[in-house]
Amino acid sequence: MNRVSERRRIRCKVNGHDIDREVPVTQLLVDFIREDLNLTGTKRSCDVQVCGVCTVLVDGRPVSACTYLAFEADGAEIQTIEGLASGSELHPIQQAFLDENATQCGYCTPGMILATKSLLEDDAQPNRERIRDYLKGNLCRCTGYQPILSAVVLASERIRHD
Amino acid sequence: MTNTVVGKSIPRVDGIDKVTGRAKYTGDLKFAGMVHAAIARSSFPRARIDVIHADDVRQRPDVIAVLTAEQVPPRLYGTFIEDQPVLAHGEARYQGEPTAVVIARSHEDAVGGAADLEIDWDPLPALTTIDQALSADAPPVHAEQGSEGVPWLAREGASSRNCCHTFAREHGDVDRALASATHVFEDTFEVPALQAFPLERYECIALWDGSELTIWSATQSPFIVRRDLARLFDLHLHRVNVVAPLIGGGFGAKLYTKIEPIGAACAFAVPGRPVKLSLSANESALTITQHAARVRLTTGVSADGLIVARDCLSLFNTGAYADAGARVADKGGYRAPGPYRIDNVRSRSCAVYTNLPPAGAYRGFGAPQVVWAYESQMDVIAERLSMSPLELRQRNILHRGEHFSPDDTPLDCDLPASLTVVREHMHGASTVPPDESGPWRVGEGYAVGLKDGGGQRTASNAEVRLEEDGSATVLVGSTEIGQGMLTVFAQLVAEELQLEIEHVRVALPDTRRAPYDSGTNASRTLTLVGSAVVMAARQIREQLIDAFRDLYEVPPGAQAVLRHGALSAGQVTASVDEVIRRGSLLRGGQLIGTGYFRTKAADNVLGGMTAFWEPGVAGAQVRVDTETGSVQILHYVSILDVGRAINPKLCEGQDIGAAVMGMGAALCERLEFEGGQLLNASLVDYRLPTFAELPERFETVLIENGDGPGPHGARGIGEGSILPVAAALGNAIAAATGARVYNLPMTPEVIWRAMREAAAAEGSNTSVVPEVK
Missing domain, CATH: 3.30.365.10 (Aldehyde oxidase/xanthine dehydrogenase, molybdopterin binding domain)
Structure with missing residues (x-):
């Protein structure tokens, strides 16, 4: 048994809230979010940064929390799916996913929505090719992707026309 | 008050929880x-x-x-x-x-x-392949298993020692019909193990x-x-x-x-x-895989392209434990002859024990393997007879009311119409001629799959409770796996009781509260459990009507009905809310309705009558890079003969989801074993379809004839659309390149090699780039 027991203090913002914790240096960001902060909207699946279900935004950039150490988030601003809606009002991307039936089992949905947010902040009117390319790191086994594509287009239209 | 919610694409009722991250899955519970x-x-x-x-x-x-x-x-x-x-x-x-x-x-x-x-x-x-496990000197995977020999396996030169389960069906005289057929085709097709x-x-x-x-x-x-x-x-x-x-x-x-x-x-x-x-x-x-399988089809065809006999042998590698393997072998064997009018049929199948991880249920349950075989062979036959593949299918396809098997339910769906519609959509007005410049070659292909839907000898129960405030709870043993059970059952009850959809809540199951259900599988939930849900809701409607009669003193002869949120009899009307509020019947606090639906038992090979037939009909247009063998799907049309769409958008979601899952199986997925060791469990090595694999254009065409046995004429979906995918793509690739692939998946390398072989067979293997067309 050769376990690293070193801990480090991290201060970060998660969904706008200040967080100040000690974490083991080996702890993954996904476990910090799910277990320590109890934000279970962030999912885990492949553990090797392929499927994208653990996607969170670190300083606005999409990151696979399954292969990102928690202490590396020191000083960062983290957004998880729980931080997207304001009160009972859904974010336009969430609303578009709902309207286009872009969620079935829902397991990929939090990561897919956060990746979409990052895309639309980078490109307010992405074309089909850009969407397909940007989201290819987020797997979905249920929808066949087409409804997600429609939802991204719908969300981009709504955000631009708001 | 409401009106009709059946047939409307209302947003899924679990959608808000799912887009906000509030949805709780097992691993989220603490x-x-x-x-x-x-x-x-x-x-x-x-x-x-x-x-x-x-x-x-x-x-x-x-x-x-x-x-x-x-x-x-x-x-x-x-x-x-x-x-x-x-x-x-x-x-x-x-x-x-x-x-x-x-x-x-x-x-x-x-x-x-x-x-x-x-x-x-x-x-x-260790034994890892079907051939190793069936060889005469193979050690038994389970010492206590398979002492008795299976005669037909012995005739194939196979030992029965690792035979987990066999299935056989037969009608007509296959040997005689094959002997007298104008053409006899024998082809063998394989699919690898997959993970879902x-x-x-x-x-x-x-x-x-x-x-x-x-x-x-x-x-x-x-x-x-x-x-x-x-x-x-x-x-x-x-x-x-x-x-x-x-x-x-x-x-x-x-x-x-x-x-x-x-x-x-x-x-x-x-x-x-x-x-x-x-x-x-x-x-x-490592917990479960889809069965690797080998399917051999011997098909006799008359001079005018009618299938006169088919002999099918399907072997399924079920791994070390049976899991669902026995039933997968039954269903694969049952379905292997295909949705065609064939007077002489013999189909045998065997689930074979090996030292691989157990294989079990996977969307389609034995059908994807056999559809890949019989729909590939249909195009092989059409080519050899110089006939259009669609014409060959139309000549032989089963019509509504005909029998897939003499002692099972007659066909309830319209396959000939689906074939006509899929062709129309593939050649629709908006189709632009594709670019065939450079190394690209374009081709189109079609396929039809059919499975008995709903499972045999299953029982479904439902309970609906109407509360004193007019809200309703639905209790079922079905699970929500993303298909939309929570949403469509709410729609069914809202419709029957004329409630707002927000006032109906379907509970997730626990076996202490929910009534028995045999499981969320076989595309059965809406059709079979849904029938029980409707029955339960109708019981409550009857109780409401009785209460209305009592409360409003409706004369015994006058007919009372519940419609558009109101109860009425002659001149007397009252809203449902009013009846509930005033209803002395609700002194107990609750009206309870129960529903029960079971499929018919029968003395046939599956031990029961098929509840409904679930078809999958598709057309694909692909573009193949003849230099690399890579495939791009330009246009894919999937026909969804749904009977009645309770929620069209959810139906479309099942359709494209199943089709894209099938595209992964067709083009890139394969569990690789070496000496029994799984080499590519991880997603780094096991490739699933991504956004990049989405076809350029995907169309779902809903056919609604109201001919399913479920609520409002619905028929189960969810599996049918995966059935034809691989063969439609394989047929399109063959049309584009002249190269036929028999073993999935059709990776660029496999296609490239098949093109080389096809070119060599035509004696033009002198160029590095295969000459096609």
Whole structure:
């Protein structure tokens, strides 16, 4: 048994809230979010940064929390799916996913929505090719992707026309 | 007040929870005092267990217990054949077989303990392929199995020692018809093992409180899990409660009992403490696979292109334990002749034990393997007869009312119309001629698949409760795996009772509260369980009408009806709300309606009548790069003969989801084994379809003839659309390049090699780039 027991203090913002914790240096960001902060909207699946279900935004950039150490988030601003809606009002991307039936089992949905947010902040009117390319790191086994594509287009239209 | 909600694409009722991250899956549940379990697995595909050195790990401060075969019930379990131990006993039969389990205070400590657990193995020669397992000198995977020889296997030169299960059906005189047929075609097709990879992995939490076992599990079949656990641990059914929270995808991989026996064994080891067992993605891949299969078809055809006889032999590699393999072999064998009018049919199948991980249910349940074979062969036949593939299909396809098998339900769907519609859509006005410049060649292909839907001899129950405030609760044993059960059942009840959709809530199942249901599989939920739901709601409607008659003194002769949110009889009307409010009948606080639906038993090869037929009809246009063999899907049309769409958008979602899943199986997926070791469990090496693989253009065409046996004429969907995918793509690739692929998946390399072979066969193998057309 050769376990690293070193801990480090991290201060970060998660969904706008200040967080100040000690974490083991080996702890993954996904476990910090799910277990320590109890934000279970962030999912885990492949553990090797392929499927994208653990996607969170670190300083606005999409990151696979399954292969990102928690202490590396020191000083960062983290957004998880729980931080997207304001009160009972859904974010336009969430609303578009709902309207286009872009969620079935829902397991990929939090990561897919956060990746979409990052895309639309980078490109307010992405074309089909850009969407397909940007989201290819987020797997979905249920929808066949087409409804997600429609939802991204719908969300981009709504955000631009708001 | 409301009106009709059936037929409307209302947003899914679990949608807000899912887009906000509030949706709770099994792995999201947390309980005070919860401890964690992790599994130590066999390193070898077949090996005797000499010693398990558990003491070192047992003595670790954070480890609570280590269980081996001695600490768990010795009884075997399995839905169709009881052949699987909770933990390997004496011998492991596949690499990755659970051998010991470590319970610790944290997940990390449990996983660390399991990884460090030393086991002395004595490796034995392993059987990994169907041919090895059927060879005369093969050692038996299960010593106690297969003593009696199966005559038809013996005639194939195969030993029955590793035969897990066989199936046979026959009508007419196949040998005579083949002998006198103008043309006889014999072709063999193969599919590899696959993983379904629902994004949520296997998770369960088990608690033994001294009198009751509760287990939260991502399972598609809570009642089967309950039965298996009760048998294993010698408990009455009412002392086992299986709870199925929202499920992050199933596709068959979570059907029947999987990790729950290990979870339950842990719970008994630490009474009063919830134990969480959460598998990694790699472990999930070792838990169940889709069957690798080989299908040989011998088809006799008359001079004018009518199929006169078909002889089918389907062999399924079911791995070390049967799981659903016996039933997959039944269904694959049953469906192998295809949806055609054939007077002389013989179909045999066998599930074969090997030392690979167990194979079980996967979307389509034995049908994807046989449809790949028979729909590929249809195009091979058409080509050899110089006939259009669609014309060959139209000449032979079953019409509504005809029999797929003489002693089963007649066909209830319209296959000829689907074939016509798919062609129309493939050649629609908006289709632009594709670019065939450079190395690109374009072709189109079609395929038709058919499966008996709903499962045989299944029972479904439903209970609807109308509360005194006019809201309703629906209790069913069905699970929500993403298909939309919660939404469509709410629609059905809202429709029957004229309630607002927000006032109907469908509960997720636990086996203590929900009435029995045989499982969320076989595309059966809407059609069969939904029928029970409608029946339950109608009972409440009758009770409401009776109450209305009493309260408003409707004369005995006058007819009372519930329509558009109001009850009326002649001049007397009252809203449903009013009747409920005033209703003395509700003094008890609740109206309860129950519904029960079971499919007909029958003395036929499947042991029951098919509830409905589930077709899948598709057309594909592909572009193949003849220099690299890579394939791009330009246009894909899927016909969804749904009977009646209760929620069209959810139907479309099932359709494209199944089709794209099939595209992965057709073009890139394959579990690679070397000497029984799984090489590509991880998603780094096992490629699933991504956004990049989405066809350039995808069309779902809903056909609604109201001809299904379910509510409002609905027919089950969800599996049909995966059936024709691989063959439609293979046929399109063959049309584009002249190269026919017989073994999936059709990777660029496989296509490139097939093109080279096709070119060589035509004597033009002098150029590096194959000449086509």
